[in-house]
Amino acid sequence: MTGHPNESEGSPLPLRERKKLRTRRSLADTALRMFLERGYHEVTLEELVSTVEVSMRTFFRYYSSKEEVAMAAENELWDGYADEVARRQITGPVLAHLRECYASAVRGLPTDWTQRYLACRGLAARTPALRVYHAGTTQDLQLRIVEALEKEFDTDSREDVRLRLAADMALAAVRYGTKNWMRANRHRSRPGNAETLIAEVAQAFDALPGALTLTADTPPDTA
């Protein structure tokens, strides 16, 4: 009576999976909080796992590295973005398509995600090891996006670099849009939400054509 697998049909996940999810979240949340309070390198994994009360071995069954647990929030976004690109059918300009996929992915995340993302990116900004990890996952994402897009075109991207270049441009827009979003977040006292993030990224997308033709003779303040 105490623990029927589905007491009502309200719980879609098996009980075991729920517990795993809870452990996973607990690890990521606790890690992020500790890293923010005391600094990434000042917190050892031993301290983390003893706080969450799991063994070291178990930690590595959930996350494959210390960096990964710190950047869990970003990986949620990357996964959502890549999934969105894989799911949607592309019509029209590639860059506009990718911008839409990104916006959908951000909107598909839980409401508390924004704060976690802001926190982990802030941490990464002052932690070289995390910056390197971030660069790695971004490159990974780029690969996943190209592979997903490639299925919609008949030529493969090894022959024609334009698809890969377009994916890279989109990623650059995401990168700098996010950067500006975080910067704005530091200056204004307002917390900044998912929609302002999407807006910043959209703005960076819009700046792409101007970047392509940017010259030294007409400096960039002609906007």
Place this chain on the structure above:
Amino acid sequence: MTGHPNESEGSPLPLRERKKLRTRRSLADTALRMFLERGYHEVTLEELVSTVEVSMRTFFRYYSSKEEVAMAAENELWDGYADEVARRQITGPVLAHLRECYASAVRGLPTDWTQRYLACRGLAARTPALRVYHAGTTQDLQLRIVEALEKEFDTDSREDVRLRLAADMALAAVRYGTKNWMRANRHRSRPGNAETLIAEVAQAFDALPGALTLTADTPPDTA
């Protein structure tokens, strides 16, 4: 009598510096050779330093990580590229400028560099840890380039993202140009030299405008 500091004026570097250079090169060359023969993870630093006959402590005075010594050839290029951008005065389109700087940097490297570069990139392609490191150094390079370019413009790039986006596009072109160069190198039996690398990268630069406007309705094989 056996070792006067400057027997003739033919040695521009102090004897001590020459020895340091020699150790540095020896470490990088030996490391690359061992990694290629037996795989990156199968070679421990202990084996490397005992082969080169320096202590572990000394190794870390030359290279700050195992990844760095493996990718030494690439770092030479990145340093040369960043230096070139910092040195040259920019005129005209930013992207054309960056393409020229890259070409100059490649031409400024020693003749044996090409083979080492090919080798270390090939190794990185099949070694996840090195791919991550590579992503990190690339992001670092991007930052250096933006900082150098920023001095030539009066606006800083935080206000206007176009400069950063342009630097990113240039880097994407370098990335995929290099990728195609390596691929061509596997297929053709000819070794591939600095000029073919520059040509591939230039080709990728030329593809940038087409990537910007790439659409799903007119597939990429319309070239």
Place this chain on the structure above:
DNA sequence: GCAAAATATGCCAGTCACTGGCACTATGCC
């Protein structure tokens, strides 16, 4: 409810990249 199969977890011992501190040694300068 209960055994059996499947899965998750914990413990232990080990490897390896990387670091700080100090003594030692070789080079450059006079």
Place this chain on the structure above:
DNA sequence: GGCATAGTGCCAGTGACTGGCATATTTTGC
């Protein structure tokens, strides 16, 4: 030759990460 200034080696330690096996906890079939 002698002194200051490096570069180097040794040692002991930390901390991330892994393999193997025993243990606990669900789930499944009855």
